[in-house]
Amino acid sequence: MAARNAPSARRQRLGMELRGLREQAGLTATEGARLLGISQAQLSNIEASRFGVSAERLRVMAVNYRCHDSAYVGGLLDLARDQRKGWWETFREVLPTPLLDIAELECRATALRSANTAHIPGLLQTTDHARELFRQVVPKFSRSAIEHRVNFRLQRQSILDHPVSMTYHAVIHEAALRVPVGGSATARNQLVHLLEQGERDHVTIRVIPFSIGAYPGSGQTILYVHGSTPRLDTVSLDQSHGPVLVESEKGLNAYRLLLDRMAAVALEPAESHAFIEEIARQL
Structure with a gap:
């Protein structure tokens, strides 16, 4: 071997x-x-x-x-099975391996859940929104590095084009919706994109408004990747130095409970849709 x-x-x-x-x-x-x-x-x-x-x-x-x-x-x-045949392999020489691992995990997932406080989830970002976020990274990325990351993020989103095999549930705090990343026009287009994605049968978007106050998991960015069986689920926590994976049974149970509680305090999908529409109108 x-x-x-x-x-x-x-x-x-x-x-x-x-x-x-x-x-x-x-x-x-x-x-x-x-x-x-x-x-x-x-x-x-x-x-x-x-x-x-x-x-x-x-x-x-x-x-x-x-x-x-x-x-x-x-x-x-x-x-x-040797999985090194996915689209992410074309980025192996230009992006850190942990980012490729996330794409591979998402591609093999049976379902995804996420919770975001400060940012729109990467799977739901527009090109302009993502590019502006990468421009703000410190130390600064080169122009080519930014474009590599933008293209990589857009290709990750292709998993949402396979509704038969996967569902995606996202909880987003109002703070992430209010930040005008890239200016008013870019921010408005991002919100419109969220509304369009939320209308897909396999995508559910729920908003936690400021009025809720403190809530479980506030401040965290969580991606829960469902495997073929719960024992093989994975949690990815977004950190400044890169994603951190949680795979222990105790850790997985804790994040399942945390995401359930975050969803419980969030608005229902229809209410969330109207909430996002109102923020978009204000821009």
Whole structure:
């Protein structure tokens, strides 16, 4: 097996899950390797994401580790497939790997949820809005770097063109709607774009108005990526230094609850639509 120099987030998740299964089965690395018919070093490399694993070997590992959750095993098989054939690979030399990982996670998602306080979600941004945001980054991006990021963000949005396979629920705070990014005309066009996206059957947009006051999760930017089974969900937290992924069961449960509570205080979709319309009229 050939080693991979820079495993994707999905490949790293696979190694983590396989190690967790082995430990839950009460097996040491030596015992797990012996059952699989390989060396301990080989198993350690698989669990550390340095080596890939074949579908046949993964199924044997599931049996050895007494994992009978067929949906979960199916999700692991999907993680094991070499996914480095997506559109995001064309950006590998010009953008940080964590950004490519987010695009790959979104592309393989069964559903998406997001919550944003200060910014419009990237999946719902217009070209001009996104470009202006990237112009404000410190230290400054070069013109070519800005365009690479804008084009990448627009290609990420293509997942919303496949409503049969995925739904998207976004909660946006009024603060993000009020900031006139790029000036009044750009801000108005952005709001109109939000209204148009919210009319799609598989896209739901809900607004948290200032009048709600304090609410759970305020100030956070959260992207919840639903996998093929809840055990394989992922949360991406937007930080100044790049996305941070949360994959533990405890963390996932916490963010599911947090997003539920944020949605509970938000306006209903129809009310949110009217709310956005009113802000657009004021520009």
